[in-house]
Amino acid sequence: MAALETLLDPTGTDERTTDATLAPRPGSLRGLRxxxxxxxxANGTALLANIAELLRQTHGIGETRTYTKSYFGTPLADELRDRIAAECDVVVSAIGDCGSCSAATVADGVILERAGVPTVSICSDSFLMSGAAMAEVQGFPGFEFMTVRHPVASLDADGLRERAREAVPEVLRILGVEA
Structure with missing residues (x-):
């Protein structure tokens, strides 16, 4: 008889995969951090900045704070998670435009939701399956993230503004805010 082997979660976050509850949605973004x-x-910061500017114009968001991960292919570190949770009301995370970064972007969203921060994770549509697989691995198969048209990395400023305009309605929907 073959012996059973223990499988390990390659993300190293196995102990946090039991909560599949979204953080409470804000209802409005007015004045929120x-x-x-x-x-x-490439272009992640610019896409996020364009989305933030549109949210400022249309929904009166408050302060924005930009955080940068140390590596795109792994979930955010605990200390960064704690800092973001202490300093922000909601988070938008981007961009998953390859297999490992898409999985990590979705994992970031799950981790922040479990820390009580409503989060929208953005991947490019070519990597939808990678993101969905990570949500499953994280024990949150219903975690809702969004996609934008691929590619993002090679876009110029006009292309990034267009992707941001296309993304904002879905960002609002996931955060539970009326457009």
């Missing part, structure tokens, strides 16, 4: 979590991929 918005965290922008950049995973260091």
């Amino acid at each position: 918005i965290g922008l979590l950049d995973n260091t991929k």
Whole structure:
């Protein structure tokens, strides 16, 4: 008879995979502190900045704070999670535009939701399956993240503004805010 082997979660977050409850949705973004979590991929910061500007114009968001992960392919570190949770009301995280960074971007969203911060994770549509697989691995198969049209990394300023305009309605929907 073959012996059973223990499988390990490659993300190293196995002990946190039991809560599949979303953080409470804000209802409105007016005056809220918005965290922008950049995973260091090309154009991630610019996409997030464009989204924040549109949210400022249309929904009166308060301060924005940009955070940068140390590496795009792994989930955010506990100390960064704690800092973001203490300093922000909601978070938008971007951009998953390859397999490992898409999985990590979704993991970041799950981790922040479990820390009580409503989060929108953004991946490019070519990596939808990678993001969905990570939500499953994280024990949160219903975690709702969003996609934008691929590619993002090669876009110019006009292309990034267009992707941001396309993304904002979905960002609002996931955060439970009326457009």
